[in-house]
Amino acid sequence: MVNLDRFTIFTIVTQLSRLINILTLLKSRRVLTATELSIKYEISVRTVYRDIQKLIEAGIPVITLEGRGYTLMDGYTMAPVQFTEKEANALITAQHLVNKSKDSSFVSDFGEAMIKIKSVFKSSVLEKSELLNKKIFIFDQANENVASNALSEIQLAITHFNYIEINYRKAEDPNITFRKIEPYAIFSTYQKWILIAWCHLRKDYRAFRIDRIQHFKILQEKFEDRKFNIKQYFKNCSVN
Structure with a gap:
């Protein structure tokens, strides 16, 4: 359960950091377009709309200039963000x-x-x-010391609906197989990140341990959303 919470925490902190940056840009009295913000923070335009709405809901007077972008209301002084x-x-x-x-x-x-x-x-x-x-200690009880360096790229592929090509090795299997997949969700268990994706080789959803991916490539080609349901998936599918 702790591992599942880590992804939630990471998502919240990443979004908070992005909102602070957008506020800083708005404070400089710049006019920001949704496309500009989308490119700068590598997020979808729809996510930009949601971020702007969150700022408005928080009481920030963000003004939409038709055909131009977003800015702050004249005369508004932004109070510094404070944490307890x-x-x-x-x-x-x-x-x-x-x-x-x-x-x-x-x-x-x-x-x-x-x-x-x-x-x-x-x-x-x-x-x-x-x-x-200096006074917090987290003890690692994992027996397997295998690491990965793909999670951040895979997260972007999930939210942007990009195909991924991977070379993958299953547990206890020396053979490496090539897969073209559609990434849909990730979860963490026993300090291992698991990617759930539609596998074009198996013609079905499969779960891949990210640390067993030998090589990966994020493609520019995009896939159509299959409306993946994670609850339904866990009813009848296990990790490779």
Whole structure:
């Protein structure tokens, strides 16, 4: 359960970091287009719309200029983002959990997001959070020391509906097979990240341990969403 929470935590922190960056750009009185933000943060235009809506719901007076983009209402002074000590401690704790992930890209991207978020901590909160950071210990009970470095790229392929080509080796099998897959979801169990995808070789959904992917390539070609249902999947499918 802790491992499943890590992905949720990572998603929240990444989104928070992005919202802070968008606010900073808006504060500079720039007019930002959805396409510009989509390219800058490597997200879909639909995600940009959701981010702007979250800012509006938080009370930020974002104005839509028809045919031009987004800006802040004239005369609005943006208060600095503030975190309580408990909120800061929760983020510090989350980083310790994430650092136990076996995927280096995930750890690196989360660390970059945390640097940005910690930059807005009040000095007193930052001091306490750094003290707590030295007093948290997460023990790794995993017996298998196998790592990966593909999670961040795979996450983008999932949200952008890009095909992936992989060379994959199953457990206890020395043979490597080539697969073209449609990535749909990821989950973590026993500190191992699992990718659920439609496999064109098997003509069905399959689960792939990311650390067993020998090589991967994200294609520009996009696939049609099959409306994958993870609850239905877990009823009758097991990990390769």
